[in-house]
Amino acid sequence: MSWKDLVRRVDPYVPGEQPTEQHIIKLNTNENPYPPAPGVQEILRDMDAGQLRLYPDPAAGLLTEKLAAEYRVKKEQVFVGVGSDDVLAMSFLTFFNGSAPLLFPDVSYSFYEVWAECFRIPYRKIPLTEDWRIDPKDYETENGGIVFPNPNAPTGIALPIGDIRKILDANRDVVVIVDEAYVDFGAESALPLLAEYDNLLIVQTFSKSRSMAGIRIGFAIGNEELIRCLSDVRYSFNSYTMNRPSILAGTAALEDRTYFEKTVGKIINTRDSVRDELEEMGFVCLDSSTNFLFVTHPDIPAAELFRILRGKGIYVRYFALPRIDNYLRITIGTAKQMQVLLDTLRLILREKS
Numbered sequence: 228m229s230w231k232d233l234v235r236r237v238d239p240y241v242p243g244e245q246p247t248e249q250h251i252i253k254l255n256t257n258e259n260p261y262p263p264a265p266g267v268q269e270i271l272r273d274m275d276a277g278q279l280r281l282y283p284d285p286a287a288g289l290l291t292e293k294l295a296a297e298y299r300v301k302k303e304q305v306f307v308g309v310g311s312d313d314v315l316a317m318s319f320l321t322f323f324n325g326s327a328p329l330l331f332p333d334v335s336y337s338f339y340e341v342w343a344e345c346f347r348i349p350y351r352k353i354p355l356t357e358d359w360r361i362d363p364k365d366y367e368t369e370n371g372g373i374v375f376p377n378p379n380a381p382t383g384i385a386l387p388i389g390d391i392r393k394i395l396d397a398n399r400d401v402v403v404i405v406d407e408a409y410v411d412f413g414a415e416s417a418l419p420l421l422a423e424y425d426n427l428l429i430v431q432t433f434s435k436s437r438s439m440a441g442i443r444i445g446f447a448i449g450n451e452e453l454i455r456c457l458s459d460v461r462y463s464f465n466s467y468t469m470n471r472p473s474i475l476a477g478t479a480a481l482e483d484r485t486y487f488e489k490t491v492g493k494i495i496n497t498r499d500s501v502r503d504e505l506e507e508m509g510f511v512c513l514d515s516s517t518n519f520l521f522v523t524h525p526d527i528p529a530a531e532l533f534r535i536l537r538g539k540g541i542y543v544r545y546f547a548l549p550r551i552d553n554y555l556r557i558t559i560g561t562a563k564q565m566q567v568l569l570d571t572l573r574l575i576l577r578e579k580s
């Protein structure tokens with residue numbers, strides 16, 4: 228017997244590259260190209276570092292209350308964490324403690340499988356339909372819980388709220404998590420369903436639509452009892468997950484709705500015009516309700532295009548996984564960055580033909 232027999236072994240999630248060189252056009256991890264709301268900069272500049280000697284509020288009350296007001300729910304219905312990855316991991320640990328399999332789509336956010344493996348949760352992946360959609364009928368089978376992103380990632384396709392309702396109707400006795408990391412870019416949130424379904428947990432993040440991936444804020448909204456269970460597990464793990472600067476910065480971000488709507492609007496416009504231009508070049512693009520496009524080209528393998536772009540300082544995301552290994556996921560950057568991408572793609576395709 229050795230300590231090696233006692234180790235919890237996992238194949239970790241592999242995040243996209245974070246290059247340190249300057250001048251890279253970084254379209255590989257779905258960050259927002261615009262800075263956070265100006266009030267975030269102000270609050271961080273004015274912050275009194277002397278306060279850091281004290282532990283933060285374990286309930287992150289300021290941020291929790293602001294979120295509750297923003298989404299018109301009670302503060303007892305809100306849970307905050309260190310990015311939605313933290314919120315999702317805590318939710319897996321809390322709600323998926325049975326012996327029937329957790330269900331999630333294949334293709335989807337690959338972290339779900341990593342958490343299931345890490346926490347020893349039995350699971351089953353449900354293939355997307357031929358046209359990359361989640362079919363609610365496929366979720367009418369015995370299970371110990373359900374999780375899916377809406378819009379889905381990395382496909383970018385949104386599920387209509389009627390279909391979410393179908394999934395919930397067929398699964399009243401397990402927790403259903405809707406991961407709304409990209410919902411602000413054009414999908415319908417499941418928030419209006421909360422009043423009817425006490426087993427629904429909605430998870431969102433400040434990383435994408437609020438331009439704050441670097442500060443790590445995510446949150447869940449659900450009925451009070453779900454949130455209490457989640458908090459109990461979290462307090463049994465780490466009582467002070469939210470640090471003082473992020474509580475302040477997150478609260479400041481929520482105060483500026485105009486800025487939020489303006490930057491999200493710019494990204495949606497850029498996405499739609501980039502999509503048109505890509506299609507003119509022969510790319511096939513899946514419908515996107517997110518801040519990225521999932522694309523393939525009939526004349527050049529995605530893996531090759533990924534390498535050529537990388538060599539030219541443009542980073543996009545490539546997944547060497549079944550079914551999607553001929554696709555690239557391209558984050559929507561500024562209009563200027565996207566123009567460089569489009570010009571570069573035109574050159575590459577011309578050289579190829």
Ligand SMILES: *Cc1c(COP(=O)(O)O)cnc(C)c1O
Pocket residue numbers: 257309310311312313336376380406408431432433434440444445
């Ligand atoms: C980006 C992303 C997350 C995690 O984001 P955080 O930065 O941890 O908040 C969760 N789910 C999906 C589908 C994502 O794309």
